[in-house]
Amino acid sequence: MARFAIADDAFDIAPLRAGLLRAEAGAYASFEGWVRNHNDGRAATGLRYESYRVLAEAEGERILDEALATFAIADAACVHRTGELAIGDLAVWVGVSAAHRDAAFAACRWIIDEVKSRVPIWKHERYVEGDAQWLHPRPPDSQ
Amino acid sequence: MARFAIADDAFDIAPLRAGLLRAEAGAYASFEGWVRNHNDGRAATGLRYESYRVLAEAEGERILDEALATFAIADAACVHRTGELAIGDLAVWVGVSAAHRDAAFAACRWIIDEVKSRVPIWKHERYVEGDAQWLHPRPPDSQ
Amino acid sequence: MVRVTVLYFASLRDAAGCDSQAIDHEGDLAALYLRLQAQHGFALPIERVRVAMAGAFADWRDRPRDGAEVAFIPPVSGG
């Protein structure tokens, strides 16, 4: 089963989290990206994500495969939204289960960093002044 | 409202997470401790947590106050179970919302470390061989 | 001489065989622990135990007032 998914609509976290439960896992770390009402000092009203879906899914899966090979974790998963999102909407979710919390935290952080830097998804941000723009950050994106 | 709570019964995460949503928060990190089927090389069947409740609540609240004063976070909360738990049960939950993910991850990790080392809660672990024991780890507890 | 109530948790409760105990005491909290350790055979040396009074962490050199509630806090293992 795919560990990484693109979701065109709002998705539930509970079943994703439940899918990571393991009797040998004592630690679970998760990260969520929520749509903020500001970015780079500008007041935002919402955004749209678009992806190059086939490549986004392949690259996302590769990131999770690398995480499983690199960290002492039991399982990991990630879902990223596309389409129109409002302030407060869930944009991305990462979940990691592991025997111990060191690996769970480290892998969770690594996965979101890699997803942000490698997966072909683009954010189109709308501002209260009425304008909008595509974000094409220069690496390293330390946000 | 208290940010730290002791729960004598299973609790829902969803409303706790929802309570941390802020329009200015773009990042949410959470940690969960689950009852593992093994510890220190022994196969476990379950456990019981007991707390010195009045002091546990006060010390837990102090930890969250310190986190809010130390990290650039929007809000944070923690709930710890007491009573009988089976393998896979949720033992502790920490949630942190923040503008950015650096602070969310750092505060979440700090809170669970402090809760484990400071809050008067004790684990009584049962093993497949039929015996059981109270865990009184020596610091630093690097588990 | 003051009368204090001592609360036991985890392995200390198992060793004491009770949740709490009323006892007359003179001296500081450290002396109280050492007395009760001798009585109940607590395996934990005082260096690994913390003490609380009236629901807040206290210092071993604190002297309890009459009616105080004292809790011995063995090494914690939550999480």
Next chain:
Amino acid sequence: MVRVTVLYFASLRDAAGCDSQAIDHEGDLAALYLRLQAQHGFALPIERVRVAMAGAFADWRDRPRDGAEVAFIPPVSGG
């Protein structure tokens, strides 16, 4: 000379004014980007763009085969 389909995303699509474009091309993928950059006025220099072919990341020096689907990947901003 091969016929390729080029996919545009984000600001590149806005500049091109279309989602995709069929074009006859000779040479590597870098040359293809530079041609289309000149045609559409892409603001992003090739150093900030990645290229994919047939749904996988590719090298700018790769030469597309006839019928290839090529995607220009501007700097990503998911998360």
